[in-house]
Amino acid sequence: MSAAGGAAVIRPMVGRDSAFFWEGTAAGELRVQECRGCGALRFPPGPSCPRCHSFDQGHVVAVGTGTVFSYVVHRHPPVPGKELPIVIALIDLDEGVRMVGEVADVGAEEIEIGMRLRVDFHRIDDDLTLPSWRKA
Structure with a gap:
């Protein structure tokens, strides 16, 4: 797809x-x-x-909100279907578990530990919807 x-x-x-x-x-x-x-x-x-x-x-x-525990900015190699750089964070969900996810609409210079995020959903096709994270 x-x-x-x-x-x-x-x-x-x-x-x-x-x-x-x-x-x-x-x-x-x-x-x-x-x-x-x-x-x-x-x-x-x-x-x-x-x-x-x-x-x-x-x-x-889950409520769908959390805090950036850690992050990485992926600059290379290219990833199919993605535009670089990609901000990927380890998110402390408010429920107490951690989840890795892509952070959308937050620049590599803007992301920071402790930033509040909320989940959003990106529908790829009829079979796949991916969670992504945005500034809360």
């Missing part, structure tokens, strides 16, 4: 443990895995809870 302008986009791997996340992005929701055994939240998702080892996993819908 292609993004706007015809450039190919690197597609995420979707499996049993992550399908709920990608179904959520398509619905405009940022979903975080929750253990039904002990209530622990985790990202990235996995088959069992690292705290209580339960295989009974569900999810919660």
